Amino acid sequence: MYGMVNKAVEEMVVSQFGDDTWEKIKDKSAIDDELFISNESYPDEMTYRLVTSASEILGLTPEQVLEAFGVHWILHTAREGYGELLxxxxxxxxxxxxxxxxxxxxxxxxxxxLEPPTFKVKEFNDNSLHLLYFSHRAGLTPFVIGLLKGLGTMYNMPLEITLLDSRETGADHKEFLVTWKT
Ligand code: HEM
Structure with a gap:
């Protein structure tokens, strides 16, 4: 993944828990890089290692780290660094x-x-839609939930997100029911 992802993990940890905690997470992940370069590609496995170490050091589950990261990505990384795109x-x-x-x-x-995920929308209504998420990467569903929550906050529109049973929706993607108040 592009370095901007690891960099954003760093920014989230530093802003919420401080530099020392970040150094511990980086050490535990056996990452020697002084800094991450946004436009350079890094192995996905490095990002997964950071999430695992962050969960161990912060005493959170990896799912909680990923969800918090999704919120941070929208409200800080994207808003501050890529505002016009957003x-x-x-x-x-x-x-x-x-x-x-x-x-x-x-x-x-x-x-x-970029090796981006794919999204599809179906059953769009005034106050809900079904969002289909496809990725060749595993385990990032909580990240998507955090991203959606961040978007809800950004648009001042609280969301309810329900992950539908993948046995019914097929194994190659995740399907969310996203509901908001009009
Ligand atoms: C300006 C805003 C955004 C930028 C610059 C951006 C950029 C990126 C980058 C660089 C990656 C890593 C993939 C790679 O390097 O190959 C990524 C992954 C991802 N992005 Fe975005 N993104 C943005 C907004 C969003 C939004 C709004 C969503 C959905 C609500 C989203 C969903 C995801 C997901 C789920 C991944 C994880 C990769 C995967 O599932 O395979 N992104 N994005």
Missing amino acids: TAGGTTLSEFLLNLPSFHSRLTLIFPN
């Missing part, structure tokens, strides 16, 4: 979610090595 996604929450399937395709123009 606002171009839509003026309302529902518009943003409807545009989500093409969101990362636009990013691949800027980041050619």
Whole structure:
């Protein structure tokens, strides 16, 4: 994944728990890099190692770390670093979610090595939709939940997110029911 992801993990930990905690997490992950370069590609496995170490050092589950990271990604990383890209996604929450399937395709123009997830939207209503999430990476569902919660906060539109049973929806993707109040 692009270095901006590891960098954002670092920023989240430093802002919420301080530099010393970050150093411990980095040591535990056996990462020697002084800093992460946003536009350079790093092995996915490095990001997973950071999440595992963060969960051990912070006393949280990996799922809790990933969800918090999703919220942080929207409310800080994307908003502060890629604000125009984010606002171009839509003026309302529902518009943003409807545009989500093409969101990362636009990013691949800027980041050619991006291996983005895929989203599909179905059963769109005034106050709900089904969001389908496809990825070749495992275990990132809590990250998606955090991203969606962050978007709800960004648009001042509290969301309810239900992960539908994957036995019914098929194993190659996750399906969320996303509901909001109109
Ligand atoms: C300006 C905002 C955004 C930027 C710059 C961005 C960029 C990225 C980058 C660089 C990666 C790592 C993948 C790679 O390097 O190959 C990534 C992964 C991911 N992004 Fe985005 N993204 C943004 C917004 C969003 C939004 C709004 C969502 C969904 C609500 C989202 C969902 C994801 C997910 C789930 C992954 C994990 C990778 C996977 O599932 O395979 N991103 N994104």
